[in-house]
Amino acid sequence: MQMVPQESLAMLVQQDRVHRNVYVDPGIFEMEMDRLFGRAWLLLGHVSQIRNAGDYFTTRMGREPVLVTRHTDGSTYAFVNRCTHRGSLLCHQAKGSAKSFSCPYHGWTFDTDGSLQWVPTRSGYEPGAAAKIRELGLRPVARTDQYRGFIFASLAATGPSLLEFLGHMASSFDDLVDRAPEGELEITGGVFKHAYNGNWKLVLENHLDGIHPNYVHASSVNVARGAPDPGSPERESDIAIRQMRQNGAPEKVWESIGIWTTAHGHGYMGDYHNDSRLVVGLDNPVFQDYRARLVAKHGEERTREILGVTRWNSIVYPNVSFMSQFRQLRIVHPLAVDRTVVYTYSFKLKGAPEQMFRDTIAFANVVNGTASWVLTDDLEVYERIQRGLGATGADWVDLSRGFGNDVADTHDTRRGGTGTSEIFVRNQFAAWLAYLTAE
Amino acid sequence: MTMSAPPVSGTTITITEAHQLLYREAFLLDRHRFDDWLALFTPDATYWIPLEENQADPLETSSIVYDNRELLGLRVKQYREARAHARLPLARTVHQVSNVLCQEAKGAPNEATVASALIVIEYRQGRQRTFGALVEHRLRRTHLGLQIAAKRIGLVNSESELDGIAFLL
Ligand code: FES
Numbered sequence: 001m002q003m004v005p006q007e008s009l010a011m012l013v014q015q016d017r018v019h020r021n022v023y024v025d026p027g028i029f030e031m032e033m034d035r036l037f038g039r040a041w042l043l044l045g046h047v048s049q050i051r052n053a054g055d056y057f058t059t060r061m062g063r064e065p066v067l068v069t070r071h072t073d074g075s076t077y078a079f080v081n082r083c084t085h086r087g088s089l090l091c092h093q094a095k096g097s098a099k100s101f102s103c104p105y106h107g108w109t110f111d112t113d114g115s116l117q118w119v120p121t122r123s124g125y126e127p128g129a130a131a132k133i134r135e136l137g138l139r140p141v142a143r144t145d146q147y148r149g150f151i152f153a154s155l156a157a158t159g160p161s162l163l164e165f166l167g168h169m170a171s172s173f174d175d176l177v178d179r180a181p182e183g184e185l186e187i188t189g190g191v192f193k194h195a196y197n198g199n200w201k202l203v204l205e206n207h208l209d210g211i212h213p214n215y216v217h218a219s220s221v222n223v224a225r226g227a228p229d230p231g232s233p234e235r236e237s238d239i240a241i242r243q244m245r246q247n248g249a250p251e252k253v254w255e256s257i258g259i260w261t262t263a264h265g266h267g268y269m270g271d272y273h274n275d276s277r278l279v280v281g282l283d284n285p286v287f288q289d290y291r292a293r294l295v296a297k298h299g300e301e302r303t304r305e306i307l308g309v310t311r312w313n314s315i316v317y318p319n320v321s322f323m324s325q326f327r328q329l330r331i332v333h334p335l336a337v338d339r340t341v342v343y344t345y346s347f348k349l350k351g352a353p354e355q356m357f358r359d360t361i362a363f364a365n366v367v368n369g370t371a372s373w374v375l376t377d378d379l380e381v382y383e384r385i386q387r388g389l390g391a392t393g394a395d396w397v398d399l400s401r402g403f404g405n406d407v408a409d410t411h412d413t414r415r416g417g418t419g420t421s422e423i424f425v426r427n428q429f430a431a432w433l434a435y436l437t438a439e
Numbered sequence: 440m441t442m443s444a445p446p447v448s449g450t451t452i453t454i455t456e457a458h459q460l461l462y463r464e465a466f467l468l469d470r471h472r473f474d475d476w477l478a479l480f481t482p483d484a485t486y487w488i489p490l491e492e493n494q495a496d497p498l499e500t501s502s503i504v505y506d507n508r509e510l511l512g513l514r515v516k517q518y519r520e521a522r523a524h525a526r527l528p529l530a531r532t533v534h535q536v537s538n539v540l541c542q543e544a545k546g547a548p549n550e551a552t553v554a555s556a557l558i559v560i561e562y563r564q565g566r567q568r569t570f571g572a573l574v575e576h577r578l579r580r581t582h583l584g585l586q587i588a589a590k591r592i593g594l595v596n597s598e599s600e601l602d603g604i605a606f607l608l
């Protein structure tokens with residue numbers, strides 16, 4: 001596999017177009033793992049996954065298998081999930097609770113703070129066994145930090161702080177957390193893990209794309225249009241039908257929404273919905289109950305403010321896409337240049353009516369379900385893109401929609417001239433190039 | 440098709456009848472006779488592919504599929520849409536049903552619970568995949584004959600990283 005010299009990277013990623021190699025070249029993929037996933041802050045998960053001492057979960061940071069633990073003193077740790085002896089994967093469970101982690105090969109045992117507690121037949125390391133054992137604790141991930149319960153880590157020892165990295169995107173997490181009447185979230189309800197034979201960037205280039213729904217999702221839009229209208233009384237199928245229909249919104253709706261971008265490749269879709277097209281109808285009793293609970297906690301004015309944020313997907317580059325209105329979070333894991341898996345989580349808002357979470361799950365099943373009417377078409381198209389980009393007869397991927405019309409906005413954001421601007425993809429690639437060419 | 444058929448009580452469902460229905464269901468799916476397949480389900484039927492192995496509730500935990508009869512109907516309709524990208528062409532399948540056990544449902548003499556093993560071979564666009572599932576049908580004798588009141592498909596790899604599933608199990 002060949003590394004691509006830095007000058008050529010700049011040739012591949014131009015302001016309004018990129019070369020197909022950034023999606024298909026295995027050498028570039030390795031560079032992405034080293035320089036982008038090896039540097040950026042990546043979301044690992046949420047504190048509710050490790051509430052109590054000894055709780056843990058495993059995940060990936062690019063190529064690195066990672067173990068995240070809650071230690072007895074309450075602190076959170078992230079380690080490379082690999083035994084420091086001869087390299088076995090240490091913890092092979094997705095999640096659980098443990099007093100310590102014992103390696104399957106020779107039984108080396110590590111505490112939840114990563115320190116090596118025990119090795120068999122210690123005499124083999126004498127003299128100096130104590131020092132040796134001190135040295136061979138689990139290798140921690142270089143930096144970890146949290147924002148409002150979201151656990152991030154970076155494999156690089158230096159770089160911007162988490163708050164600098166998030167910038168204005170922090171407000172999307174605020175939006176998610178503030179919606180909980182008791183100010184707390186819980187990840188629960190299972191994890192969809194949908195995989196596709198395509199590059200990891202394709203999913204992040206899709207989630208703020210307002211053109212594709214009318215084409216990719218035409219079939220689910222049509223069948224939902226043929227179904228009875230959702231409404232009062234709310235029926236079990238209504239959430240699915242609303243969401244499928246919404247993808248078929250007319251062009252002028254997509255043009256009028258907002259696409260904002262920030263430094264480091266992030267972006268969000270806003271001004272998206274302010275009526276009952278998507279949420280269970282605003283006059284729905286469950287929503288009314290929920291609203292009343294927010295008002296009881298925060299008063300009318302603050303409630304209006306909280307519910308007045310109308311963001312759809314927010315992308316924190318390069319591994320997160322989430323949405324507060326239906327409490328969905330997606331973590332993108334690149335597996336190979338042409339293979340990606342997306343882990344999808346649902347959140348329960350503490351203090352919200354129970355039914356609201358069931359609605360969240362009903363929504364998740366439609367939008368993120370491995371067999372959903374909607375997602376299956378996205379996955380199919382990612383694979384077709386990957387196949388198309390394998391063609392050598394044409395090199396460039398065009399990203400010029402709205403190029404030149406971006407405008408500077410508040411909080412150091414830039415906004416696309418229209419809701420369907422490809423500004424967010426251009427912005428992702430600007431960050432991509434900065435990561436890949438930085439020393 | 441959505442006409443509600445009142446249950447017929449007091450007639451035990453035999454293992455032979457259960458076999459016949461499950462085989463017929465597999466036959467209809469594999470021949471792409473989806474309207475006939477839909478007609479096997481009662482109007483209040485559910486079709487469920489849980490995400491987790493011991494999942495008890497389809498809406499406290501996400502489900503790969505949790506459809507009522509109306510949503511199931513939309514799946515079948517999607518097959519006929521011009522831009523059904525993941526379904527054009529539709530996967531060709533073999534549903535192999537075996538290990539059928541039939542048990543009378545407690546307190547519902549016109550119903551039976553049927554456990555079976557299901558192996559599905561799916562072929563589409565140059566790729567063949569195999570799925571295995573432990574399936575539970577709830578069958579009900581109605582005036583339309585023996586129908587499916589619920590189907591729960593426990594995919595053995597439901598918790599794994601899965602590529603899109605755009606066919607019916
Ligand atoms: S490899 Fe882990 S104890 Fe030897």
Ligand SMILES: [Fe+2]
Pocket residue numbers: 206212213216217378
């Ligand atoms: Fe989509």
